[in-house]
Amino acid sequence: MRYELYYWPGIQGRGEYVRLALEEAGTDYADVARSERGMAKMMKVMETHRGTPPFAPPFLKAGKLVIGQAANILFYLGSRHGLAPKAEAARLWVHQLQLTVTDFVAEVHDTHHPIGVSLYYEDQKAAAKKRTEEFWRERVPKYLGYFESILNGNSGGAWLTGRRLTYVDLSLFQIVDGLRYAFPKRMKAFERKIPDLVELHDRVAARPNIKAYLASDRRIPFNEDGIFRHYRELDT
């Protein structure tokens, strides 16, 4: 079965967590909205899909199934493609970690959009500066410290939940990569506090399928329309 991923064509955004899983697993998939007339196709599914319409991209078509919410898509893909354990308790644990990543991603987004998504960044710059300060003082240490401590406590395992890579490892790669892009100065100073996460990032980047993906044009470059945006004035 060929999967169909639907996500905004110009950004990594929340679709990237799904792309990384599809790529690592070596699945056959179409990134629909990036193909010809793809945006129209995506809008059509959103407007006309009966019964279970997604609230927003990303969503995945798997045969007749249409699954929305990135973490939910990963939950579905995980145990099918060796990116999550099959036992219930372990599946829930990996999913719980992914939901914590999801929360963090929303907070990353709000560093540049603290007042609202429908307003331009330029119209909320002062608030963005304050929120970014707070984000780096309180939230980054709390979230990344949490993941770092789990890696520390995981004796012998190279990955967050043990000896086998899961989709949440791929997501943490993206978090580190994104923070490096958006806040290069702040992140450089912070990385000494999260050595195991940085190693995890590098280990993911070196996976053959991920390495090939990152070098391909299937990987959309970071840019200032996505979640991780580089604004020099927020990185001081």
Added chain:
Amino acid sequence: MRYELYYWPGIQGRGEYVRLALEEAGTDYADVARSERGMAKMMKVMETHRGTPPFAPPFLKAGKLVIGQAANILFYLGSRHGLAPKAEAARLWVHQLQLTVTDFVAEVHDTHHPIGVSLYYEDQKAAAKKRTEEFWRERVPKYLGYFESILNGNSGGAWLTGRRLTYVDLSLFQIVDGLRYAFPKRMKAFERKIPDLVELHDRVAARPNIKAYLASDRRIPFNEDGIFRHYRELDT
């Protein structure tokens, strides 16, 4: 098995979505942090739980299992207590809807804390006013309109996903109830746009177990430490 729910004792917060499910299902559970020395017990689990520490409350102890993230807890409880279907596709759909509720709850929180959780509301009042305007202009219509349209499209079903109540119906009750508390004027004007959601709210409130729960002191009153806070200046 007696469940143990762990959540901040003074607020409904994100624990409430779990409480409503435990109550509707008539399960035996302890609301641990509200009992004597309960906060100390909660902190101990958070600090010492090996292997799978929760990032934050709420979390549920089910035997040896410790499950964090409200939506994840509901996913676990749902199919065990008749609050979600058992078939995979339907389970994922209900969970997807719950994750959309989760996103909305975070946005509700940010109406009064747009700059940061570690700062007082009083220190971010101007930003809160702007974010609240945006929230009611853009976000409430988008989210509640989405749920309303699913209810509309669900021919013959009294509940969001059909003829049987699921945990996401309980969560939507809480959303309507919370918005009424926090923004009575705005919500009163808005409710005419979401008649089916309002009916759903009333139908949930009339369920025998929920009715008994709401009348008991197990239901913590809304207050200005929770997610839904009433600040008159934000409700104009």
